[in-house]
Amino acid sequence: MPTFSKNEVVIFEEESIALPAGYRAGGMHCGLKRKKLDLGYIVSDVPATVAGVYTTNIFQAAPLLVTQESIAKENMIQAILVNSGNANACTGEQGLIDAFEIQKEFANELGIKEHLVAVTSTGVIGELLPMDRLKAGIKQILHEEHEDEANFKQAILTTDTCIKQIAVQITIDGKIVSIGGAAKGSGMIHPNMATMLGFVTTDANIAHEDLLYALKEVTNQTFNMITVDGDTSTNDMVLLMANGIADNNQLTKEHPDWDLFMNGLKVVCESLAKKIAKDGEGATKLIEVQVGGAFSTNAARAVGKAIISSNLVKTAIYGTDPNWGRIVSAIGYSGVPIEPNTLKVSIGAFPVFENGLPCPIVEADVKKYLELETIKILVELNQGEYNATAWGCDLTYDYVKINASYRT
Amino acid sequence: MPTFSKNEVVIFEEESIALPAGYRAGGMHCGLKRKKLDLGYIVSDVPATVAGVYTTNIFQAAPLLVTQESIAKENMIQAILVNSGNANACTGEQGLIDAFEIQKEFANELGIKEHLVAVTSTGVIGELLPMDRLKAGIKQILHEEHEDEANFKQAILTTDTCIKQIAVQITIDGKIVSIGGAAKGSGMIHPNMATMLGFVTTDANIAHEDLLYALKEVTNQTFNMITVDGDTSTNDMVLLMANGIADNNQLTKEHPDWDLFMNGLKVVCESLAKKIAKDGEGATKLIEVQVGGAFSTNAARAVGKAIISSNLVKTAIYGTDPNWGRIVSAIGYSGVPIEPNTLKVSIGAFPVFENGLPCPIVEADVKKYLELETIKILVELNQGEYNATAWGCDLTYDYVKINASYRT
Numbered sequence: 001m002p003t004f005s006k007n008e009v010v011i012f013e014e015e016s017i018a019l020p021a022g023y024r025a026g027g028m029h030c031g032l033k034r035k036k037l038d039l040g041y042i043v044s045d046v047p048a049t050v051a052g053v054y055t056t057n058i059f060q061a062a063p064l065l066v067t068q069e070s071i072a073k074e075n076m077i078q079a080i081l082v083n084s085g086n087a088n089a090c091t092g093e094q095g096l097i098d099a100f101e102i103q104k105e106f107a108n109e110l111g112i113k114e115h116l117v118a119v120t121s122t123g124v125i126g127e128l129l130p131m132d133r134l135k136a137g138i139k140q141i142l143h144e145e146h147e148d149e150a151n152f153k154q155a156i157l158t159t160d161t162c163i164k165q166i167a168v169q170i171t172i173d174g175k176i177v178s179i180g181g182a183a184k185g186s187g188m189i190h191p192n193m194a195t196m197l198g199f200v201t202t203d204a205n206i207a208h209e210d211l212l213y214a215l216k217e218v219t220n221q222t223f224n225m226i227t228v229d230g231d232t233s234t235n236d237m238v239l240l241m242a243n244g245i246a247d248n249n250q251l252t253k254e255h256p257d258w259d260l261f262m263n264g265l266k267v268v269c270e271s272l273a274k275k276i277a278k279d280g281e282g283a284t285k286l287i288e289v290q291v292g293g294a295f296s297t298n299a300a301r302a303v304g305k306a307i308i309s310s311n312l313v314k315t316a317i318y319g320t321d322p323n324w325g326r327i328v329s330a331i332g333y334s335g336v337p338i339e340p341n342t343l344k345v346s347i348g349a350f351p352v353f354e355n356g357l358p359c360p361i362v363e364a365d366v367k368k369y370l371e372l373e374t375i376k377i378l379v380e381l382n383q384g385e386y387n388a389t390a391w392g393c394d395l396t397y398d399y400v401k402i403n404a405s406y407r408t
Numbered sequence: 409m410p411t412f413s414k415n416e417v418v419i420f421e422e423e424s425i426a427l428p429a430g431y432r433a434g435g436m437h438c439g440l441k442r443k444k445l446d447l448g449y450i451v452s453d454v455p456a457t458v459a460g461v462y463t464t465n466i467f468q469a470a471p472l473l474v475t476q477e478s479i480a481k482e483n484m485i486q487a488i489l490v491n492s493g494n495a496n497a498c499t500g501e502q503g504l505i506d507a508f509e510i511q512k513e514f515a516n517e518l519g520i521k522e523h524l525v526a527v528t529s530t531g532v533i534g535e536l537l538p539m540d541r542l543k544a545g546i547k548q549i550l551h552e553e554h555e556d557e558a559n560f561k562q563a564i565l566t567t568d569t570c571i572k573q574i575a576v577q578i579t580i581d582g583k584i585v586s587i588g589g590a591a592k593g594s595g596m597i598h599p600n601m602a603t604m605l606g607f608v609t610t611d612a613n614i615a616h617e618d619l620l621y622a623l624k625e626v627t628n629q630t631f632n633m634i635t636v637d638g639d640t641s642t643n644d645m646v647l648l649m650a651n652g653i654a655d656n657n658q659l660t661k662e663h664p665d666w667d668l669f670m671n672g673l674k675v676v677c678e679s680l681a682k683k684i685a686k687d688g689e690g691a692t693k694l695i696e697v698q699v700g701g702a703f704s705t706n707a708a709r710a711v712g713k714a715i716i717s718s719n720l721v722k723t724a725i726y727g728t729d730p731n732w733g734r735i736v737s738a739i740g741y742s743g744v745p746i747e748p749n750t751l752k753v754s755i756g757a758f759p760v761f762e763n764g765l766p767c768p769i770v771e772a773d774v775k776k777y778l779e780l781e782t783i784k785i786l787v788e789l790n791q792g793e794y795n796a797t798a799w800g801c802d803l804t805y806d807y808v809k810i811n812a813s814y815r816t
Contacts, residue, residue, distance in 0.1 A: 059740035059748055090736055092765040125733030126766040234737050311719070312811055319812025325533030328498055329642050332467035340467055340498075357500040358534040397805050403720055404727025 030137025
């Protein structure tokens, strides 16, 4: 472990949910997918305070209903079970029965109360879970050979091309507090969390209401500011567990290190969100839109989301075309009252629109910038003091290819 | 001319804006595009009452500002001048000066007042109009060799692969009244009219306020219910001219044939809207979503637009994949409070979701249906008596190809 100074957030790019004290994780293949790992778990040594945020889609999948109902009992969980390959969504009464049964089976294996197990699913919509395979998997998954954080991160993936992980450490009350995260998500990603699962663990000591406040705040700035294709799925959720093993004085908004904790949590969630955006189906580039000078945070977010959601902007960036007109047009239909003459738009370091007019650009220079893997679009509205950042990806042939054939 | 009975709307698929009495149209190549026609006009023998609807994008292009200001003077125009190849958008003060100058030049050629000329542009954003070429074109365009409705329909196109036209005739007060339409639009098409130009002419006698009411009503049911890519452009407008030459008693909402006129206008606008959706950039199919049983018209429209705007639904249909889960998911995030258990969804004649559960389908049958050129998705909400129809197209490799390189 490196030493570090107060107020510092130390980042561990290769660590994840098992870095915080008292957590273990694992994964295996139980037969929902053809070959790849498809069942994973996170377990805390002791019950952990939990906060969750869930999809706004009206058709919430069965596991979301079961998990929310269970969490409502004590605001505590001790374990999370995830399967990929089948979303258990649009599966009616039987889907609910199945989700409850999985929860019970895994609780029995762990010897804990049922409502301390959160269940989550991702994959194809509208097919019942193959319960025999799942139950057989649950009986084996706690065996030592499956215990490996790396297995968990694999088991949660669907069309993802890579795992998404990060961890940080901060010092609170002289104790090292760790926060670790793993996520999946590639298509059906849109502000308000679409086919996206996020799992964040921490050993911090923090009460439920403050944990929930922190998660909601940070989610609005991170997971809710990414889009791949504008579709919001039935299964999204982010769960944040805090088991208190770091033994700091309980964190509240009044604690002197509250901001440091929020900052650490934001680093984790922003990193996961950007990794999801960058791994958007078929994507070749991460696009980051920074909006400043808005008259409200919501206005800044609306402008950022309009740009990052525009198929025309996304295809132009794929084609390394410095087509600023599409960016300006997206700002114009964002619903935010803009003053064209005070607007300034830059692509990377190149101003492209200012004082109501295009700026002279050397097209080849901007084109060269657009060949990079991370593209920044900067928007200054000059209307106020609020800002927001949104992330997305380019729209490519491969997006069409993946989604014209993959059955979600 | 065929004879027809009262209340009948007779459709002329091969006619357009010059069918109504007293209109002529033409087009030519003036040099905005490399080879194709790029300048067109419609002229009425006498000043015509006019109604217009315009883009909601804040960055309205210069010609829209000029046209709206001119129409506001008398609610009459006698001529429309259209150029393609350059949108005269995001061009600041000079763009406005140029638009006014074009208006003046064409008015001089016609010998009419400037404000009786509407000007419209479509094409690349952010470049000044090449005024020399445009002015040279305006001096020649009224020459006999350019007068041809077919030239007009060509001159307004950008990435369109075909012209869009239709005309109808109805009988009002024993007089034959004709309504003709031509439109362009292919990309940047979204509810609320994106890079879409629509021109509708009629020889009906109708007052301005009723004409505007009729156009707004019909636009909300037709042009505002199509989407290609969710982007709303800076230049959209639909202009409806009525020169009164048919000599019917002035149409008002109290006229016994008001509904017949509305019906005729709707047939024209719906046909043009569907042709635009079908010619969406890279599209291979027209998708029609019919939503019934909503508790309000707005709710029905929101559900229809959510489905038709979903990249995931659009790619699935391109891939002839009966992926009803994506349709249900889009309904779920439409913002309309849906009752999952009363929802019914069909793809063509095949029910796919009912009573909160997937319906058993023979996948090969639905797949075969999805190979057709027009795909219907039927949604019954069973919550009320309102309905709406939305149109769009599939999302294909060619959409990406066109937009990764074409500079709009």
